[in-house]
Amino acid sequence: MTRKPSRTRVDRNPPRGGKTPVLRPGAPRRKTALDIAAILISAGETAYEWRIESDMLRWTSNAPEVLGLRDARLIASGRDYAGLLDPANAETRASAVMQSQAEDNGTGVPYRVRYCLSAAPRAPKHWLEDTGRWFAGPDGRPALAHGVVRAIADPHERHATLSSGPAASAINREHLTEKLTAALQEATRLRSSCGFMIVSIDGLTRINESYGYDIADEVIGAVVSRLRTRMRAEDCLGRFAGNKFGIVLKNCSPDDMTHAAGRFLAAVRDDVMITAAGPVSVTVTIGGVTAPRHAANVHEIFARAQEALDRAKAKRPGSFFAYQPNVEREAIRRENMKVTDKIVTALNERRIVLAYEPVVATHGRAPAFYECLMRIHRPDGATIPAHKIIPIAERLGLVRLLDQRVLELVIAELAANPELHLSLNVSPASTTDADWWARLGSLLRANRDLAERLIVEITETTAIHDLDDTRGFVARVKDLGARIAIDDFGAGYTSFRNLRRLGVDIIKIDGEFVQNLIRSADDRTFVRTMLDLGRGLDLKTVAEWVQDETSAAMLAEWGCDYLQGDLVGRASLDRPWQTEPAKIRGALV
Numbered sequence: 001m002t003r004k005p006s007r008t009r010v011d012r013n014p015p016r017g018g019k020t021p022v023l024r025p026g027a028p029r030r031k032t033a034l035d036i037a038a039i040l041i042s043a044g045e046t047a048y049e050w051r052i053e054s055d056m057l058r059w060t061s062n063a064p065e066v067l068g069l070r071d072a073r074l075i076a077s078g079r080d081y082a083g084l085l086d087p088a089n090a091e092t093r094a095s096a097v098m099q100s101q102a103e104d105n106g107t108g109v110p111y112r113v114r115y116c117l118s119a120a121p122r123a124p125k126h127w128l129e130d131t132g133r134w135f136a137g138p139d140g141r142p143a144l145a146h147g148v149v150r151a152i153a154d155p156h157e158r159h160a161t162l163s164s165g166p167a168a169s170a171i172n173r174e175h176l177t178e179k180l181t182a183a184l185q186e187a188t189r190l191r192s193s194c195g196f197m198i199v200s201i202d203g204l205t206r207i208n209e210s211y212g213y214d215i216a217d218e219v220i221g222a223v224v225s226r227l228r229t230r231m232r233a234e235d236c237l238g239r240f241a242g243n244k245f246g247i248v249l250k251n252c253s254p255d256d257m258t259h260a261a262g263r264f265l266a267a268v269r270d271d272v273m274i275t276a277a278g279p280v281s282v283t284v285t286i287g288g289v290t291a292p293r294h295a296a297n298v299h300e301i302f303a304r305a306q307e308a309l310d311r312a313k314a315k316r317p318g319s320f321f322a323y324q325p326n327v328e329r330e331a332i333r334r335e336n337m338k339v340t341d342k343i344v345t346a347l348n349e350r351r352i353v354l355a356y357e358p359v360v361a362t363h364g365r366a367p368a369f370y371e372c373l374m375r376i377h378r379p380d381g382a383t384i385p386a387h388k389i390i391p392i393a394e395r396l397g398l399v400r401l402l403d404q405r406v407l408e409l410v411i412a413e414l415a416a417n418p419e420l421h422l423s424l425n426v427s428p429a430s431t432t433d434a435d436w437w438a439r440l441g442s443l444l445r446a447n448r449d450l451a452e453r454l455i456v457e458i459t460e461t462t463a464i465h466d467l468d469d470t471r472g473f474v475a476r477v478k479d480l481g482a483r484i485a486i487d488d489f490g491a492g493y494t495s496f497r498n499l500r501r502l503g504v505d506i507i508k509i510d511g512e513f514v515q516n517l518i519r520s521a522d523d524r525t526f527v528r529t530m531l532d533l534g535r536g537l538d539l540k541t542v543a544e545w546v547q548d549e550t551s552a553a554m555l556a557e558w559g560c561d562y563l564q565g566d567l568v569g570r571a572s573l574d575r576p577w578q579t580e581p582a583k584i585r586g587a588l589v
Helices: 036-043 063-067 078-083 093-098 155-162 166-190 204-211 213-229 254-269 298-315 327-348 390-396 399-416 434-446 460-465 467-479 496-502 521-536 549-558
Strands: 045-051 056-060 109-117 126-136 142-151 194-201 236-241 244-249 273-275 278-280 284-291 320-322 352-361 367-377 383-385 422-425 454-459 483-489 506-509 540-543
Touching: 036 045, 045 063, 056 078, 063 142, 078 093, 093 109, 093 126, 093 142, 166 194, 166 236, 166 244, 166 298, 194 213, 194 254, 194 298, 204 213, 213 236, 213 244, 213 254, 213 273, 244 254, 254 284, 254 320, 284 298, 298 320, 327 367, 327 390, 327 399, 352 399, 367 399, 390 399, 399 422, 399 434, 399 454, 454 460, 454 467, 460 467, 460 483, 467 483, 467 496, 506 521, 521 540, 521 549
Parallel strands: 284 320, 367 422, 422 454, 454 483, 483 506, 506 540
Antiparallel strands: 045 056, 045 142, 109 126, 126 142, 194 244, 194 284, 236 244, 273 278, 352 367, 367 383
């Protein structure tokens, strides 16, 4: 790219002499001027000026201390400094400046990179953040760069340097995007193809937990080094996101990409990595796509490479998957986009409503509480039931928004009817969602008398997925004064010990076992066992999907507390307590 000449004047006459030039604080200044060098030294940072044509580097006097070096003469030039950098760095100051595709319009071009400095193979590593700005000379190419370097002391931030640091990731994504855009344009112009891969390091969390962040950093650096040894000169590697790296493959056919993936997989997998904690075995998983055949722009390339990576991980960690168009998958994607728009529009237009299904006492059939079930009013007047929306909303990450809206509607209904008891279902995603918790807390604090009339239902599958998390959820809900019910109990076969540890108040026996009580001896045995278990733990029991009086009589004989199902009332958008006041007076005891 031809650069526009800079309007910034660059001094072409660096200081002479054999000693390393150093910027020292204490030079005469006006009393009103800030002592910038002294401030940097006090903050533990060092400033530099890099005159690129002569390659001379000038530093503030504290540079050796910040960089962990014994002598400033080791970093007198850009070449000297580059020689001290870890070869596994994904990006350095030199690459950020010299490989930049940006143009200096007279104010310079900013950069920020993170990298590791190691003076010798076995010397301690120093993680650094380098923030600066470069300026172009008359030819438009970088001629001067200056900035500030700080040491990264926090192990978590060190790990972010190579894995998930937002600034570093943004810079690398930008760099990858530039390279990928150029490769795609060239492939389109020459009627050839290019490739893009996302490489994910498998089990990095396990390595962090087992060995610590420093060893994980060593592993990441070693993976980068091994990948680079198997890349062609014209290919480009950079950080994509988290523990994922992107590789741009110029002039690359689908067969070429498959062969390259094989090389990369073998380079990482075939030999253990020697770290300070000993040998560590590591694999990577790769997803790739060729363009413009299977992706027309950079956005599609990134999305389809990520999709291919997901497919590879589902198939087997340590494998490669190349994106291939799929008519059915594209149709599902389009349908998901439509559903997403419908859900968001329904939320914005306040078309989320509640249907109320009664739960009644087994003896006397007085209402104990009503289970609130979500419905969506369509613009044409029709109503969409929850079971047609919730699975899709969970897959698309929208279920927490629906849960929050249902919570607001339930609390409003409780506030409007002081004798009413209601329950609501909470999806697994909302049990750990900070926004849902914040909303629940604020609503109950504003209406303190409502909590004792609120029941929060979670499915048994959610409860046993992570018992410790579920115990925490149950405790927090009960601390607010509400009660907890396990829905669909029996589907997950929770053990007696786990059920006792959870500390719930109610179990709702899965209707799959209740609906066939008359015909199935196995279901009768199972339901009686569940009722005995609930009674033994002093829990209230609800039988779901009760459809006939014969089943209701059996349940009453076995000691079931409450019934729910077609026999006692279906879910309705109408509020039965408004037409029959007696239906509000019952309560869960």
